[in-house]
Amino acid sequence: MEDPYKVLGVSKNATLAEIKKAYRSFAKKHHPDLNPGNKEAEAKFKAVSHAFDLIGTEESKAKFDRGETDDQQRHAYEEAMKGQRARQKSYYNTQQDTGRYSDQFSEAFDTEGLFDQLFGGRGSGRTRHANHQAGEDQLYQLEVDFKEAALGTTKVITLPTGKRLEVKIPAGIEEGKKLKFKGLGGAAHGKGAAGDAYVQISIKPSEIFRRDGQDIHSEIPVSFYEALLGAEIPVPTLDGQILMKIPSGASTGSKLRLKNKGIVAGELRGNQIVTIKVVMPKNVDIAFKDEILTLSQKYPYDPRIPT
């Protein structure tokens, strides 16, 4: 991960005021709306914004300095540094194809276009078009939990018109998928058909599970003893906790498969892949160390020598 202090061009000892000043100066220079179409400026703006997110407040800075930054925030930062993740669409980007705001502006100077839009073209019978206009399609967002998306569920949402809509979410639905509700969009004018409503599914990331096709991945911390001796430990799955056998001698990174505990896909179901993470005790007192030393001398092994 690139150092956010470096990205903002400040020293590790910089005060919050200095960090903010550096951020503002970069933000002014690279703001995407002041550099329309300049991808380099946009990437730079994202990078400084994320760097500022990491060290811009006393709390986040202290957390970063202690190396405790949340994995999610760190991931977002790394993605931004790669230029892959849009923090949010820039205003410029929203105005490139059909921008309502800049279109409104444009129409003020384009009387012919305005005339066409109002009356459906010059010539006889022009008002007939305006009288029978189909209703517009409308798009809404519905956020569901990771588990709900994986196993399927039914949700009821209330449209802005007050109409309640039952949304059946099929098991295994993917992020961004749109469900169509015919005729529930904007009302028609005259005899035109009503528009359709679309509900776009957004899946709340899980802190435990990560999806990969039909499989899900999770990580389970195990003690040094459990890894060495083998154990049966409770593991969270989409269906609740189950007991999983850890084989003796498991290492960090060892992967165990729980069959049919993944994403539901019609009649079939993916698997859950559980990755072992061996976690050492936080406090190791002298007596404990002595015992381990005795054991290590009695049963030596070198993991750097391939077996």
Next chain:
Amino acid sequence: MNLPLRKRIEEVCKDCGIEEEIIIQFMKEEWIHPIDPEHNMFDDEDMARISLIEDLREEFGINDEAIPVILHLIDQLNDLHRKLSPKTGGFT
């Protein structure tokens, strides 16, 4: 299909990290015109414009009197940019 996604004001507050009263102020000032003003629903464009106004006020220290002037210039620039874009048959 490329429909604008509509969000309620509470979702916009969460996504943009801005308080509801501020967004209502932007609407009163007529700096933003939500896609569905009757039901207070916002789309991507509205949200990006809200974030831009907030950047102008908070990060660039621009006062409220100057905001509409800057928005007007930015809209003018975007309109021009679109007209000149090769996609719309403008200049290359």
